[in-house]
Amino acid sequence: MRINHKAAQIMAMIRSGRMINIGGRPVLAPKPRKSATDRSRAYSIQLALAFVAIYIIWGSTYLAIRYAVETIPPLVTAGIRHSIAGTILLAWAWARGFRPTRAHWLSGLVVGALFFLIGHGTLHWAEQYVGSGLAALLLATEPMFILVLAWSMGQQKISRLSALGLGLGVLGVATLTGVELTVKGSSLLALMAVLVGSLAWSAGVVISPKLKLPSDALGRTALPTICGAVMLLAAAALTGEFHATHWAGISSKSILGLAYLIVFGSVVAFTAYTWLLQRCPPALVATHTYANPVVAVFLGWLLASEPLTMRVVLASVAILGAIILIRRGEQTAVQSASVPVSAPARSVEKCA
Numbered sequence: 001m002r003i004n005h006k007a008a009q010i011m012a013m014i015r016s017g018r019m020i021n022i023g024g025r026p027v028l029a030p031k032p033r034k035s036a037t038d039r040s041r042a043y044s045i046q047l048a049l050a051f052v053a054i055y056i057i058w059g060s061t062y063l064a065i066r067y068a069v070e071t072i073p074p075l076v077t078a079g080i081r082h083s084i085a086g087t088i089l090l091a092w093a094w095a096r097g098f099r100p101t102r103a104h105w106l107s108g109l110v111v112g113a114l115f116f117l118i119g120h121g122t123l124h125w126a127e128q129y130v131g132s133g134l135a136a137l138l139l140a141t142e143p144m145f146i147l148v149l150a151w152s153m154g155q156q157k158i159s160r161l162s163a164l165g166l167g168l169g170v171l172g173v174a175t176l177t178g179v180e181l182t183v184k185g186s187s188l189l190a191l192m193a194v195l196v197g198s199l200a201w202s203a204g205v206v207i208s209p210k211l212k213l214p215s216d217a218l219g220r221t222a223l224p225t226i227c228g229a230v231m232l233l234a235a236a237a238l239t240g241e242f243h244a245t246h247w248a249g250i251s252s253k254s255i256l257g258l259a260y261l262i263v264f265g266s267v268v269a270f271t272a273y274t275w276l277l278q279r280c281p282p283a284l285v286a287t288h289t290y291a292n293p294v295v296a297v298f299l300g301w302l303l304a305s306e307p308l309t310m311r312v313v314l315a316s317v318a319i320l321g322a323i324i325l326i327r328r329g330e331q332t333a334v335q336s337a338s339v340p341v342s343a344p345a346r347s348v349e350k351c352a
Helices: 002-016 036-068 074-095 102-126 132-139 142-152 160-177 188-210 217-238 252-277 288-304 310-336
Strands: 019-022 025-028
Touching (some): 102 132, 132 160, 160 310
Antiparallel strands (some): 019 025
16 A cells, blocks of 8 residues: 555656656656846846835835825824834844844934934924925935035045035025025925934934944844834924824825835835845945935925926936035045045935
8 A cells, every 4th residue: 555655646746747757767856947047137126126115215205204294293103103113123133133232222322313303303394394305305415414524523525526516515405495485385494404304314324433333234223213213202292292193083195104104115125225235336325315306306296296396406406416426526535545534424324
């Protein structure tokens, strides 16, 4: 009986293709290996999807924030978003063996306050009054603030190209905020709040190399995110946002916007970003800073009927041109220096 059962098993494996009959003897068939072309094609697809994530998803988070804060108070929105995203990232890092120290948590508090309490807190608040495209353009001033702060701390030199970029950037910001606010629903206070948030994030970028943050990429992001989330939720409680929240009146659009920010804006896009940094030059990955404001302005115009005036177009060109000049100026300064100059601007990238 056992012999017959064994023979039946062998015949079944031959019929399924898992075994082949060679010279009357059944032999296990080797699994077909993917060709180099197939592997190259799969890798190219992975690269393309990862760049789509940091270009499109991070660019679209500004519009998702606008939808979320329509019926959810801004600090509550940011607090919930970062508490869930930070917990997911920390659990992932913990599963990989990461164990934070007391010094890591203290550093996370400092960076979390600058990045998320001030940086994202002001952004979420301002998007109640400022269009998502305008907010993205103003946040694109981050490389300018980083350059000035790093220069003031003796960490970086300002080349001629960078100085030209700073001037062009100031012109772009003045185009958006100066003279009169012709964009419906905007307020000067909200525009200034976005710039304050950009300045705070830039300060976090500059001082983060001096802090004892984890070397693990996931842990390095998870701890400031969680610390910032706790501070955001505390600020929401102190300002009465929880009491003022009409939970039953939260729209499906706001819920979907918040869910998008958590899943795609924080987890998916960050995973793609860290994956790209391991496989591509940092300068290539950093090109998302050029694409994000363009994507945000376009989506705001297409999906939220945000006005796309000539002033916005000219300011966009000026600010994006400033970013390009500053980055090229940084490369020139580093290459011409006899001792490499630290470039904190490349250590952390901004996402909304």
